[in-house]
Amino acid sequence: MDKVFIEGLEIEALIGIYDWERRIRQTLVFDLEMGFDNRVPAASDDIAHTLNYKAVSKRLIAYVQASEFGLVETLAERCAQIVIDEFKVDWLRLKLSKPGAVRGARAVGVIIERSRQA
């Protein structure tokens, strides 16, 4: 399966379960792999035929910056659903990292894989 990917997309958000986290914004890092048949845009050389990684990135930036969830699980799930619904993606893997959230760890977070429901 072909893929389009976005790696290391940094977005600031209000996220976390502790009181101190509700008073600050933290940097989150998104890595996405999205299933897509890249033979179609390769044949036409037309951006309109692509899964446009810039358009996906801009949509996620707008959504995440405005979000206020407690758990990274919730935010990851909503972002996955946006990409599947709005960009006609059938399958994706999304890694959401929260750097520096746990002392001693470079990052913590979740990795989810989701498919379009039949």
Ligand SMILES: Nc1nc2c(c(=O)[nH]1)N=C([C@H](O)[C@@H](O)CO)CN2
């Ligand atoms: N599985 C999760 N564990 C934890 C989360 C989370 O969102 N998912 N969040 C926290 C705190 O907000 C933490 O990031 C602050 O250091 C703890 N565990």
